[in-house]
Amino acid sequence: MGGLNGAVPEDRGLVLIVEDEGSIVELERLYLTGAGYGVHVETDGRRALDAVRRLRPAAVVLDVGLPGMNGVEVCRTLRAEGDWTPVIFVTARDDEVDRILGIELGADDYITKPFSPREVVARLGAIIRRTAGTADAGVRRVGPVTLDPGRRSASVGERRVSLTATEFDLLAQLMARPEQVFAREQLLSLVWGIADYSSSRTVDVHVAQLRTKLGPDGAIIRTVRGVGYAVGQPDG
Structure with missing residues (x-):
């Protein structure tokens, strides 16, 4: 129809x-x-x-x-x-x-x-x-992970990574300020545009999906226990 x-x-x-x-x-x-x-x-x-x-x-x-x-x-x-x-x-x-x-x-x-x-x-x-x-934002790099907001593309080294719009925007938000710790509530507001903090599990699921898609280099997304997440060079 x-x-x-x-x-x-x-x-x-x-x-x-x-x-x-x-x-x-x-x-x-x-x-x-x-x-x-x-x-x-x-x-x-x-x-x-x-x-x-x-x-x-x-x-x-x-x-x-x-x-x-x-x-x-x-x-x-x-x-x-x-x-x-x-x-x-x-x-x-x-x-x-x-x-x-x-x-x-x-x-x-x-x-x-x-x-x-x-x-x-x-x-x-x-x-x-x-x-x-995100179209006018510059290319962002943390370790081998590159994000091009203008092209809406992500890659690990030479490998292209397919992300949903929300996965892309979550990673872009984290990579915009490397090493800054974002609380789950902040990410819900910045990425999803909502303040329903009971939905914070949604952030965890999307982060898990991002790590899976980035493979071993998903370790650039660090969990800060009791707070939220940050992007940076993995320890070691």
Whole structure:
């Protein structure tokens, strides 16, 4: 289904909503268009994949519990294709295991039903602003890890590393001030744009994912026990 579409206004970009509950679609569409975003809607996972490839949206609001090809499979397929369009998962299950699974699959954020549509708009805005806001920043290097905000690219030596938008922005924040210790609450505010400190586990999961993707050089991200994280040359 692709009929519920809005024109793309000014520079806010197009958001793809993938949701099969009509009432939720209308609520999300109302608030997103009101915030200045263009909107395209799909209710089916396979059509959603085609829409991402064809329309290149600024972000995707993706329901996990879709019929047929579910949201998890959609996100997994996009990431396997090297498509790192920002994705916010929406699910009816408020389960930490599900949240962690979503992040490990490459989702940038996670919202559970019922939710405030204003929260969706705020989180989308934070992700899109972060993606656009790093374009003029200089290349950052710590040890063998290089981050190029203008190109939105990361590498370890000669090896390119694929990061989600949120993983990239978290690493960029840490690498902007090597050796500075960031509390989890600071990172939630700076990277996610939220002050819900009960979500601090989200920071830990993203850091774990970053370390995994950076391989042995993930040791540049140090845990400061009881406080948070810092980037710097690993000890030894």
